[in-house]
Amino acid sequence: DAGVIQSPRHEVTEMGQEVTLRCKPISGHNSLFWYRQTMMRGLELLIYFNNNVPIDDSGMPEDRFSAKMPNASFSTLKIQPSEPRDSAVYFCASSLVHGVDTEAFFGQGTRLTVV
Amino acid sequence: GDSVTQMEGPVTLSEEAFLTINCTYTATGYPSLFWYVQYPGEGLQLLLKATKADDKGSNKGFEATYRKETTSFHLEKGSVQVSDSAVYFCALASSASKIIFGSGTRLSIRP
Helix, strand or coil, X not given: CCCCEEECXXXXXXXXXXXXXXXXCCCCCCEEEEEEEECCCEEEXXXXXXXXXXXXXXXXXXXXXXXXXXXXXXXXXXXXXXXXXXXXXXXXXXXXXXXXXXXXXXXXXXXXXXX | CCEEEECCCCEEEECCCCEEECEEEECCCCCEEEEEEECCCCCEEEEEEECCCCCEEXXXXXXXXXXXXXXXXXXXXXXXXXXXXXXXXXXXXCCCXXXXXXXXXXXXXXX
């Protein structure tokens, strides 16, 4: 398997524009996570899905952020409108959950810069 | 709610020194515990894990023991190398299958 695939790897956009980050989880995995990493706040869990259903979105910072998982092989994280403080590396991870025996596999991340 | 606390970095050591990075957790139930490593420009990779009390996870010379009585999962290595320079994250997987990470500890090893 190719692992978790994220696109784009880098995104530079102007403030106010819509940004869509994409993730393809590992085939057969049933959980998907979106994280944001910054120097100031470290690695923050934004939202996670189990069997394509959002389970916990309490980490989503504002209504400007939304995430979808229309099927088991694809998820998006959208920011609309984007702001400079959204600049960060966004990671997608997937896992196959067996009770608490679970391991998250991470993508390479998308480095977002909002100017 | 569930949380993970790990020692703040950066940690700077000389090659062949002994390494300890402390990690404690708060969780309901019996979580699984993990250490992940992040090399520059890359995503996180699983380093080791333990799924129940007193289990010891080990990989690449790193070890950590799941201590329920002290709610800890400290990472240790007897002799570090320059190639171990990275950011290390402690994490737990809760009964809700949610994976929560600590803030990360940056480790730098001097030749």
